[in-house]
Amino acid sequence: xxxxxxxxxxxxxxxxxxxxxxxxxxxxxxxxxxxxxxxxxxxxxxxxxxxxxxxxxxxxxxxxxxxxxxxxxxxxxxxxxxxxxxxxxxxxxxxxxxxxxxxxxxxxxxxxxxxxxxxxxxxxxxxxxxxxx
Numbered sequence: 001x002x003x004x005x006x007x008x009x010x011x012x013x014x015x016x017x018x019x020x021x022x023x024x025x026x027x028x029x030x031x032x033x034x035x036x037x038x039x040x041x042x043x044x045x046x047x048x049x050x051x052x053x054x055x056x057x058x059x060x061x062x063x064x065x066x067x068x069x070x071x072x073x074x075x076x077x078x079x080x081x082x083x084x085x086x087x088x089x090x091x092x093x094x095x096x097x098x099x100x101x102x103x104x105x106x107x108x109x110x111x112x113x114x115x116x117x118x119x120x121x122x123x124x125x126x127x128x129x130x131x132x133x
Contacts, residue, residue: 003030008048008109011041012123013116015109018054024063031071044077046120048112052083071099078102078119080112
């Protein structure tokens, strides 16, 4: 599988680690799994997306737009995209505008948690689970 989901802060901060290439089919499963986590969490659930090991490839915007209609979840807070390549950042920026999602960029999990602590004062950003390095 080209992705892994885990809680950084249980019920509040979800981490999605992307690896290699993520197919449209895998993205469909990823979206469904993300909804499961977000719906089980305490709103707003913030999402850290680690794109460090994601291989850049051309984005099929027609498929991407079609799939984006299933991504919206009212319990989602901020998205923080870590180490995005230019194409990934471009696609994420377009998606955030389509879904009206608040999006930031960070270089590490620690920086992402610092950003979240500034934008959500109710959040205890001290990870209670090990943070991958």
